[in-house]
Amino acid sequence: MTHRSVSDLDSHRAPFGYARALGDYVMASPSSYHAVAAAAELLRGAGFTELRESEAWSDVVGRHFTIRDGALIAWVAPRGCRPGAGARILGAHTDSPGFKLKPKPTTVSNGWYQAGVEVYGGVLLNSWLDRDLRLAGRIVVRGDNGELTQHLCATEAVARIPQLAIHLDRGANEGLKLDKQQHVQPIWGTGSVQDADVLGLLADMAEASVAPEDIVGFDIVLADTQKPELIGQRRQLLASGRLDNLSSVYAGLHALVEHAEELESASQMSVLAAFDHEEVGSATRSGAAGPFLEDVLVRISAAQGESQDDYRRSLSESVCLSADAGHLVHPNYRGHHDPVNTPEPGAGPLLKINANQRYTTDAVGAGLWADACERAGVSYQEFVSNNNVPCGSTIGPITATRLGMRTLDVGVGLLSMHSARELAHVDDLHALSQVTGAFWRS
Numbered sequence: 472m473t474h475r476s477v478s479d480l481d482s483h484r485a486p487f488g489y490a491r492a493l494g495d496y497v498m499a500s501p502s503s504y505h506a507v508a509a510a511a512e513l514l515r516g517a518g519f520t521e522l523r524e525s526e527a528w529s530d531v532v533g534r535h536f537t538i539r540d541g542a543l544i545a546w547v548a549p550r551g552c553r554p555g556a557g558a559r560i561l562g563a564h565t566d567s568p569g570f571k572l573k574p575k576p577t578t579v580s581n582g583w584y585q586a587g588v589e590v591y592g593g594v595l596l597n598s599w600l601d602r603d604l605r606l607a608g609r610i611v612v613r614g615d616n617g618e619l620t621q622h623l624c625a626t627e628a629v630a631r632i633p634q635l636a637i638h639l640d641r642g643a644n645e646g647l648k649l650d651k652q653q654h655v656q657p658i659w660g661t662g663s664v665q666d667a668d669v670l671g672l673l674a675d676m677a678e679a680s681v682a683p684e685d686i687v688g689f690d691i692v693l694a695d696t697q698k699p700e701l702i703g704q705r706r707q708l709l710a711s712g713r714l715d716n717l718s719s720v721y722a723g724l725h726a727l728v729e730h731a732e733e734l735e736s737a738s739q740m741s742v743l744a745a746f747d748h749e750e751v752g753s754a755t756r757s758g759a760a761g762p763f764l765e766d767v768l769v770r771i772s773a774a775q776g777e778s779q780d781d782y783r784r785s786l787s788e789s790v791c792l793s794a795d796a797g798h799l800v801h802p803n804y805r806g807h808h809d810p811v812n813t814p815e816p817g818a819g820p821l822l823k824i825n826a827n828q829r830y831t832t833d834a835v836g837a838g839l840w841a842d843a844c845e846r847a848g849v850s851y852q853e854f855v856s857n858n859n860v861p862c863g864s865t866i867g868p869i870t871a872t873r874l875g876m877r878t879l880d881v882g883v884g885l886l887s888m889h890s891a892r893e894l895a896h897v898d899d900l901h902a903l904s905q906v907t908g909a910f911w912r913s
Contacts, residue, residue, distance in 0.1 A: 486901035487701070490709045493721045493900060494699030497713050501607035501625050501694035503541030503565035503747045506717060508623060510543050510724055510745065511536065517728040519545060524766075531774040534731055537767060541565055541690075541747035542757035544767045545727060547734040547911075554781040557788025558740040558768065559911050560876075561726075562759065562866050563719035563795065564749035567712070568592035568889045570599070570655065572606065572691040577669045584660035584667045586630060588693060592750030593863075596649045598890035603628035603696045604657060610673055611688035612681050619687070624677040628696040630657040657693065695891045707817065707897055714893040718883045718900055719794035720745045726908040734911055739788070740771070741911040749795070749866055759866035765874060789876040790839060792910060793831065793867030794903065796893075797821040797854045799884035812855045814884045816896040819850035820903045823865075823880035831867040836879030839910075847909035849902040854884070881906075 496513075500506035511521065519534040536545035542565065546558075570588040578585045586606070590596075607625035614620060632655055637643050649655060659669065673691065674683040699711035723743035727734070734741045744767075748758035755761055772782040800813045814821055822840050823830040832840075844851045856862040871878040883903050886894040 486897040487706070489725070489901040489904065490699075490701060490897040492725070493718065494709065494711055496721050496724075497699050497711050497717050500565075500713065500717060501605060502609070502690075502692050504609045504623055504690070505607060505625065506565040506720060507538055507541055507543045507745070510545070510720065511538065513724055513728065514545055517731055519731075528770050528774045531771045533735060539763050540757040542763055543745045544742065544764060545724075546740055546742045546767075546771070547727065547731055547737075548740045548771060548775075549735055549737050552738065552740065552775075554777045555784035555788060556739050557785040557790075557876075558742050559913070560742040560744055560764075560789065560791040560870075561719070561723040561907055561910070562744045562746065562764075562791050562793045562870055562878075563723060564716045564746045564753075564759070564866060565720060566592070566747050566750050567715060567717075568594035568750050569891075570594070570657075570693040572608075572669070572689060577667050578656070579662075579664045579667050582661050583658045584662065584669075585656045585658050586669050588656060590651050590655070591692065593889055595887070595890045596651070596655060597647055598887070598892065599655070599693070599695075600632050600634040602631065602891055604630040604632070604693045605696050606630065606669070606673060606676075606691050607694045608689065608691035610677060610681065610686050610691070612685045613687045614685070622677040622679050622681060624673045624681075624691075625694075626672055626676045629672060630659040630693065632657045697892065701897070709895050709897055709900060710892055711895075712892050714883070714885055714895050715796035715888050716749070716794075716882075718796060718895060719903065722794065722883075722900070722904040722907050725904045726911065729904075730908045730912060737912065742768075744791075746866060753866060753869050759869045760873065764870070768874075786874055786876050789874075790836075791867070791870050791876055791878040792840075792907070793865045793870060793878055793880045794907070795823075795865040795867075795880065795882045796885045796888055796895075797823050797882045798888060799886055801886055807857060807860050809855050809857050812853050814852040814854050816884065817898045819844070819852050820899055820906060821852050821854040821882050821884050823854045823862075823882060825856065825862055828868060829862050829864040830880035831871050832879040832881075833877075836877060840879055840881060840906075843906050843910040843913065846913065847902070847905040849906050849909075851881075851902075851906075852884070
């Protein structure tokens with residue numbers, strides 16, 4: 472049988488180009504810090520100006536962004552908006568479940584170099600076995616003058632979490648159980664104790680010249696090195712790491728850049744809020760439970776001469792789309808899903824609903840979403856959990872509680888969520904960005 476490439480099929484369709492661009496963004500974003508750096512580069516190329524939190528903000532109208540650690544907030548503020556007009560916000564997150572490097576990370580066992588890692592978030596452990604992995608994140612270095620500087624670093628494929636051979640565990644196929652302390656520590660080399668140094672790897676791969684002994688802190692995660700790939704009969708599926716939740720971050724970036732000129736004359740401010748640490752509860756300075764979004768909105772309001780009452784009124788006029796990945800019906804486990812609301816691949820992004828407010832969508836929010844989808848020419852699907860399978864949660868309830876603005880939960884449907892490699896339909900990925908653009912332009 473002759474292999475047919477994407478170019479022989481439907482590659483002229485916008486979703487394929489969009490999926491490839493998303494895949495490139497994922498590969499450039501092995502950590503939340505890299506995701507922010509890659510987003511900042513894209514925004515600068517589209518005429519956005521960075522405003523540093525430590526500096527005074529005077530001109531906030533137009534295209535701007537600011538960064539706090541592994542989080543980024545970008546906005547287009549129209550000139551001449553009435554006081555208290557509010558904002559339309561897409562909220563997403565830059566982190567994914569996985570493994571994070573522990574202090575004193577270098578160990579040697581039976582001639583194998585290993586790296587001590589801690590489980591980060593609700594990771595699907597077995598999906599990380601026998602994969603070629605890299606180390607990525609940020610390191611903090613103390614210079615000769617005592618000043619602390621931050622550097623991004625990312626190695627090539629250097630690590631692997633090897634599974635025990637079936638000859639040594641005959642029951643593995645009947646019930647694999649992984650101990651989070653003993654069984655998930657990756658190997659990254661061989662040799663003697665005195666030659667092993669994980670920090671040396673990081674220093675060698677930092678963005679600037681760094682000596683291992685000068686590293687005084689690090690936030691380093693494991694990341695898969697396999698490139699995103701279009702698969703399926705017509706290459707209509709994207710297999711990739713970190714679709715939860717870079718699929719939402721990139722949807723916001725793409726829509727903000729594509730429609731920036733039009734948004735400069737909109738009636739409300741358009742905001743992308745990409746937070747860190749959603750997978751571990753968001754309770755950090757760069758997470759949705761922290762003050763980052765509030766700080767930015769307050770400063771924008773003040774720089775435009777609005778009163779405190781104007782700012783408070785603006786919250787009542789604001790809406791946040793909490794965009795995070797959701798679940799498609801798994802054909803091998805249909806009993807785990809609601810029997811009536813059954814999201815399918817390629818049928819549109821999800822409107823996520825939960826009676827216990829783990830998702831914040833209400834009737835008004837559902838109407839806003841339906842309107843945005845109609846104007847974008849995109850179909851959508853409702854997602855609700857099986858009553859016996861409680862759902863997770865998102866930044867939606869946190870944002871609604873933190874700021875009091877109307878919030879609704881949406882996202883792209885996936886298979887294999889929280890795996891090292893997830894799966895989505897290219898039409899759904901592209902549609903989320905289209906709806907986001909329509910939501911901002913309304």
